[in-house]
Amino acid sequence: MPFLPPDEQLGRLRRGTVEIISEEDLLAKLREGRALRVKLGVDPSSPDLHIGHAIVLRKMRQFQDLGHDVILVIGDFTAMIGDPTGKKAARPMLTPEEVERNAATYRKQYNLILDQKRTRVVFNSQWLGAMSFADVIRLAARATVARILERDDFTTRLRGGIPIHLHELLYPLCQAYDSVAIQADVELGGTDQKFNNLMGRELQREMGQSSQVVVLTPLLPGVDGVEKMSKSLGNAIGITDPPNEMFGKAMSIPDTLMPAYFEFTTDLPMNEVTAIRDGLAAGTVHPRDAKRRLARAIVEMWHGAKAAEAAEAAFAQVFVEGDLPDNIPETPVSAEDAPGGRIRLVKLLLVTGLAESTRDARRLISQGGVSIDGTRLHDIDTEVAVHDGLIVRVGRRRFARVRLT
Numbered sequence: 001m002p003f004l005p006p007d008e009q010l011g012r013l014r015r016g017t018v019e020i021i022s023e024e025d026l027l028a029k030l031r032e033g034r035a036l037r038v039k040l041g042v043d044p045s046s047p048d049l050h051i052g053h054a055i056v057l058r059k060m061r062q063f064q065d066l067g068h069d070v071i072l073v074i075g076d077f078t079a080m081i082g083d084p085t086g087k088k089a090a091r092p093m094l095t096p097e098e099v100e101r102n103a104a105t106y107r108k109q110y111n112l113i114l115d116q117k118r119t120r121v122v123f124n125s126q127w128l129g130a131m132s133f134a135d136v137i138r139l140a141a142r143a144t145v146a147r148i149l150e151r152d153d154f155t156t157r158l159r160g161g162i163p164i165h166l167h168e169l170l171y172p173l174c175q176a177y178d179s180v181a182i183q184a185d186v187e188l189g190g191t192d193q194k195f196n197n198l199m200g201r202e203l204q205r206e207m208g209q210s211s212q213v214v215v216l217t218p219l220l221p222g223v224d225g226v227e228k229m230s231k232s233l234g235n236a237i238g239i240t241d242p243p244n245e246m247f248g249k250a251m252s253i254p255d256t257l258m259p260a261y262f263e264f265t266t267d268l269p270m271n272e273v274t275a276i277r278d279g280l281a282a283g284t285v286h287p288r289d290a291k292r293r294l295a296r297a298i299v300e301m302w303h304g305a306k307a308a309e310a311a312e313a314a315f316a317q318v319f320v321e322g323d324l325p326d327n328i329p330e331t332p333v334s335a336e337d338a339p340g341g342r343i344r345l346v347k348l349l350l351v352t353g354l355a356e357s358t359r360d361a362r363r364l365i366s367q368g369g370v371s372i373d374g375t376r377l378h379d380i381d382t383e384v385a386v387h388d389g390l391i392v393r394v395g396r397r398r399f400a401r402v403r404l405t
Contacts, residue, residue, distance in 0.1 A: 002067075006030035009066050013215070016059055016264050018191055021198070021214040029185055029213060038063045039184035039212070041073045041124075041175055041193075042110075044103040049110070050236035051265045051298065052220035052229035056188050057113040059217055063186070064115050071182050072110065074103050077125040078174050112239060112302070127181045128174055136170075142206050143173055143199070151195045176200040184212045191216050218264055225254035243303045244325075247311035248397040250295035255280070255287040258294055266297040324391065325399060332405040338386045345370065345382040352392050352400035369395050 003009070009030050010023065020026055029036055040060050049057075060070050076099045107121065131139070148169050149155060157164050172195060179187055179200035189197045197214040205211045219228050222235025229236045237249045253261055259277040262268060276293070279285030292312060300308040318325050331352040337343055343351070346361040349370065355361035362380045364370050370377055371393045372384055384390075390402040 003030075003033060004066060012066070013059075013062060015270060016055060016062075016217060017215055018218050019194075019214075019216045021201070021216075025211070026186065026213040026215075036063070036068045036185040037183060038068050038070045038186045038188065039073055039179060039182060040070070040188045041075055041078075041178055041196075042106060043075045043079050044099055044106050048105070048231050048238060049112075049240075050229055050231060050238045052222075052236065054113060054239055055220060055264050056190060056217045057110060059188055059215065061114050064118055068186075069120065070114065070118070071120045071122060071184070072114070073178050073182065074106070074121060074123050075175070075178075076100070076103060076123045077128040078171060078178075109239065122182065124174070124178050124181070128177065139173060139177060140170070142203055145169070147199075148172060172196045172199045173203070176203040179212050180204055180207055180209060183209060185210070186213045186215055188215050188217065190219050192219060218260070220260070220264060221257055223249050223252050223254075225257055237298065239302055243299050243307040243311040244314050245397055246302065247295045247299050247308070247315050250298050251291055251315060252396065253291065253294070255291070258287070258290055261294055262297075266294070266301060268297055318396075328391065328399045328401045330401045330403050333386060333402050334405050338404075341386055342383045343386055345372075345377060345384050346380060348384055348386075348392060348402075349394070352402070354392060354394045354398055354400055364394055 004012075006027055010027055013026070014020070038060060040056060060072075064070050076096075079099045079102075080096070103123075110119075149158065151172065154164055154169075156162075175196045176199035178184075180203055184200070184204075187197045187200055194214070194216055197212075197216070201211045201214060221227070222229040223237065224235040227235055231238065237246055241249070250261075258280065259273070262273045262276060263270070266273075276285055276290050280287060280290055295315075296308045296312055299311050303311075314325060333343070333348075333351055337347070337351055345365060346355075346358055349355035349361040349364065350358065354370075355364055365377060365380045365382075368376060368378055373391050374393075377384075386402060386404065388402065388404045392400045392402065
């Protein structure tokens with residue numbers, strides 16, 4: 001396919017990025033008029049993708065749509081080391097079985113974003129696993145300890161007297177060698193990967209290759225507005241979440257984060273994004289209206305326009321008009337579960353599947369996120385009188401209807 005003019009390609013690629021190192025280098029490569037090799041390294045330790053992960057994958061799809069070759073490097077070898085980024089201690093090593101299980105899930109989900117037929121997938125065990133100990137020593141000779149210790153997390157641990165294991169120091173070098181192995185022209189990554197990506201740029205130069213361009217995308221704050229988006233923190237919007245759940249989660253995004261979410265998680269034209277941002281700042285756009293537009297755009301991206309319209313209508317029914325959703329999942333509760341017709345609230349959340357563990361149930365109750373037949377409960381020791389049809393609600397979006405058996 002013919003390529004767009006280099007300046008136009010660069011203009012499109014700027015959106016959704018935090019930093020390009022460097023734009024001049026990227027423009028020079030685009031002017032060569034060939035398909036660039038665009039790399040993204042994936043650590044398959046977290047197989048459930050959310051819209052924060054999708055930012056960098058969508059950038060990769062943009063390179064695809066511009067005619068470039070994309071290579072997804074699944075770090076099955078490096079995952080057994082574990083990238084210590086942002087950690088105060090060494091991460092546990094994954095077993096080969098855990099890596100493969102996670103990688104299989106990841107492969108299924110990235111196909112929702114990338115063009116599968118035009119995506120080359122490789123595993124870095126192909127070259128790292130084949131190295132002899134002598135090869136590792138020769139590779140290690142390409143970097144200094146001082147350079148590796150420039151990583152903020154290593155520096156912090158060193159100053160705090162927290163142990164740094166030798167294998168952790170090899171991680172940035174291993175990831176950098178991935179770029180050498182596939183002769184990457186461009187490497188994508190989140191801002192937390194900047195050090196690793198720049199190591200790849202340096203190692204390529206050390207080994208006689210043209211240095212890759214590093215394209216960094218943001219780390220999206222979660223819907224709580226506090227922590228980085230993470231499934232484990234319960235503040236994520238999963239790309240496979242049902243439409244109604246996705247819409248409801250988007251409606252809980254803090255007002256201050258809406259401009260970033262509009263830019264990085266939707267395909268709305270930037271002139272519309274700018275108009276919404278300026279309107280919010282000037283007070284001419286109501287935050288509620290902007291948030292509904294955002295939620296609709298997010299659901300439409302992953303489920304289509306009809307699903308987005310239905311999710312918005314369902315949200316209005318439950319949270320604006322105050323009605324219950326039409327289809328509440330029903331959960332059987334036996335006499336054994338509720339002797340004498342009563343059951344501890346913690347156990348009820350477990351039986352209905354609205355909590356994953358006793359600890360999770362206690363947290364939900366103590367945070368005021370649980371209501372029974374419309375009454376909010378706060379005491380973790382509460383006993384509930386069970387009746388057929390009792391409605392259990394957790395947060396804004398999760399319901400269960402009890403059926404006595």
